[in-house]
Amino acid sequence: MQVNETQSSCHCKAKNRPKNLNLFTIRLPINALVSILHRATGCILFLVLPIILLLLQLALSSAAHFERVVSILDSPFIKLMLLGLAWAFFHHFFAGVRHLAMDVHWMTTLMKARYTSKVVLVLGVLATVVLAVKLWA
Amino acid sequence: MMTKLLTKRYPGMRAWLMQRLTALIMAVYSVMLFIRILILQADSYEAFLDFFQPSWFRIASWLFWISLSIHAWLGIRDVFKDYVPNMQMRSVLLKILVVLLWVYIAWASWLFVRK
Numbered sequence: 001m002q003v004n005e006t007q008s009s010c011h012c013k014a015k016n017r018p019k020n021l022n023l024f025t026i027r028l029p030i031n032a033l034v035s036i037l038h039r040a041t042g043c044i045l046f047l048v049l050p051i052i053l054l055l056l057q058l059a060l061s062s063a064a065h066f067e068r069v070v071s072i073l074d075s076p077f078i079k080l081m082l083l084g085l086a087w088a089f090f091h092h093f094f095a096g097v098r099h100l101a102m103d104v105h106w107m108t109t110l111m112k113a114r115y116t117s118k119v120v121l122v123l124g125v126l127a128t129v130v131l132a133v134k135l136w137a
Numbered sequence: 138m139m140t141k142l143l144t145k146r147y148p149g150m151r152a153w154l155m156q157r158l159t160a161l162i163m164a165v166y167s168v169m170l171f172i173r174i175l176i177l178q179a180d181s182y183e184a185f186l187d188f189f190q191p192s193w194f195r196i197a198s199w200l201f202w203i204s205l206s207i208h209a210w211l212g213i214r215d216v217f218k219d220y221v222p223n224m225q226m227r228s229v230l231l232k233i234l235v236v237l238l239w240v241y242i243a244w245a246s247w248l249f250v251r252k
Contacts, residue, residue: 053245
């Protein structure tokens with residue numbers, strides 16, 4: 001609305017209008033943050049599908065290959081990547097459960113939605129931390 | 138009213154419902170898998186094979202993979218719809234997506250069914 005008004009009333013100021021192509025100038029509300037992370041983590045999980053299948057195939061094929069997969073997954077760098085992936089899974093999982101809850105009209109007011117967004121973010125990180133402790137301890 | 142919305146006239150409603158149904162199946166499977174991993178602690182090749190042996194687990198895993206494929210198809214298709222305005226480019230990407238998902242299904246089926 002506002003943009004249209006300025007556009008029609010004064011063309012001379014068009015040059016000075018902010019273009020807002022810089023994504024870092026946009027402060028996302030927490031619900032939007034959870035939403036875009038849900039999408040991003042979904043894409044990441046889709047991209048690692050072939051790696052999961054490959055590792056599964058190797059691990060099932062023979063004892064030697066199984067040991068090899070275990071040693072690959074045991075290296076510190078891979079472990080860190082795994083942790084990142086685990087976070088992607090956990091976030092996608094909890095944000096998905098939140099969507100399902102909202103589909104049955106649970107926690108749908110703005111304040112409640114903001115609260116469940118925080119819960120989703122915390123749960124995702126918490127689950128990852130628990131896994132990290134389990135992987136390194 | 139609900140059933141009317143699920144006919145072919147409203148493909149969006151079907152997609153919406155399928156995305157939720159597959160999500161539910163995957164969520165239940167994931168929880169089951171985590172519990173199974175925690176209980177069985179498969180740390181040797183033999184134990185890992187045993188982990189994979191029961192037919193119910195293979196069937197569940199296969200169902201999970203089918204759900205995942207449908208879920209990924211709907212999700213990634215939405216991403217393409219949002220970020221790829223060029224229709225030719227989008228249709229090529231969607232075709233690649235379909236081929237990839239079918240290859241993954243064939244691969245996963247082979248892994249879950251053999252032996």
